[in-house]
Amino acid sequence: MLITMNGLVLREKQAGEKGRFLDILTQEQGVVEVFVRGAKKATSKSTCVTQLFSYATFCLEQRGDMYYFQSAKPIRIFYGLRENLDHLSLASYFSDWIRYAVPKGRQENMVLRLMLNTLHYLTEEKRDERMLKALFELRFASELGLMPDVLMCKRCMNYLPDSLVFSVTNGHFWCEDCYPGTEDDVAYSMRRSGLEMIRHIVLMDFARLFHFRAGEETLNVVSKFAEEFLCCHLSVRPRSLDFYHNIKRNHVE
Numbered sequence: 001m002l003i004t005m006n007g008l009v010l011r012e013k014q015a016g017e018k019g020r021f022l023d024i025l026t027q028e029q030g031v032v033e034v035f036v037r038g039a040k041k042a043t044s045k046s047t048c049v050t051q052l053f054s055y056a057t058f059c060l061e062q063r064g065d066m067y068y069f070q071s072a073k074p075i076r077i078f079y080g081l082r083e084n085l086d087h088l089s090l091a092s093y094f095s096d097w098i099r100y101a102v103p104k105g106r107q108e109n110m111v112l113r114l115m116l117n118t119l120h121y122l123t124e125e126k127r128d129e130r131m132l133k134a135l136f137e138l139r140f141a142s143e144l145g146l147m148p149d150v151l152m153c154k155r156c157m158n159y160l161p162d163s164l165v166f167s168v169t170n171g172h173f174w175c176e177d178c179y180p181g182t183e184d185d186v187a188y189s190m191r192r193s194g195l196e197m198i199r200h201i202v203l204m205d206f207a208r209l210f211h212f213r214a215g216e217e218t219l220n221v222v223s224k225f226a227e228e229f230l231c232c233h234l235s236v237r238p239r240s241l242d243f244y245h246n247i248k249r250n251h252v253e
């Protein structure tokens with residue numbers, strides 16, 4: 001059976017001389033594994049459109065659980081990502097989360113849209129990288145049903161305290177004075193601008209999601225919070241996250 005799906009290539013894996021396996025995030029079926037026949041040749045017509053972070057309309061042959069690549073028409077190929085190791089490693093880290101957490105066979109319109117938009121802004125370099133990373137992490141968590149509770153202080157119900165403590169482990173916040181503080185709680189102190197940024201990310205309409213600016217202090221604390229939050233609630237820390245941080249550290253030194 002031949003089927004047509006729009007999808008983004010999240011990973012390529014060589015299968016010797018026989019061909020390559022691709023993990024593709026599709027609108028209709030979540031992440032699917034696709035086999036591309038033939039050795040990888042730089043000149044081959046299918047190589048460009050089946051490379052990492054290519055977004056295309058794929059024509060696939062389905063046999064049981066397996067999909068075989070037939071042809072594809074490119075929609076957008078994120079060339080710019082390959083020229084910047086920071087960006088490439090960050091995009092690979094996002095891919096790892098999707099491959100790990102998105103159930104197979106489920107419609108994943110929002111996750112696909114989130115990933116495509118994040119890659120767009122990452123390539124264009126029009127947004128702070130820390131903001132894009134935090135935005136992806138927290139919105140992705142929300143799309144999976146793991147949204148942090150951003151409503152009000154757990155104790156006094158204050159909606160917008162000036163200073164607060166947001167608990168990664170519990171997924172909700174307290175005003176600074178109300179925070180009970182337990183030993184095994186991973187939590188971040190932040191100002192109200194941090195809470196406003198987290199609220200924006202998890203609640204805002206998609207059309208305005210990327211239209212947001214924040215100061216240095218806010219970006220730093222929310223990006224740490226977002227990363228810990230996703231790792232904690234999905235109970236894993238991808239290796240690509242440490243790889244990304246190593247690259248960033250080497251660039252700073």
Ligand SMILES: [Zn+2]
Pocket residue numbers: 153154155156157158174175177178
């Ligand atoms: Zn309170």
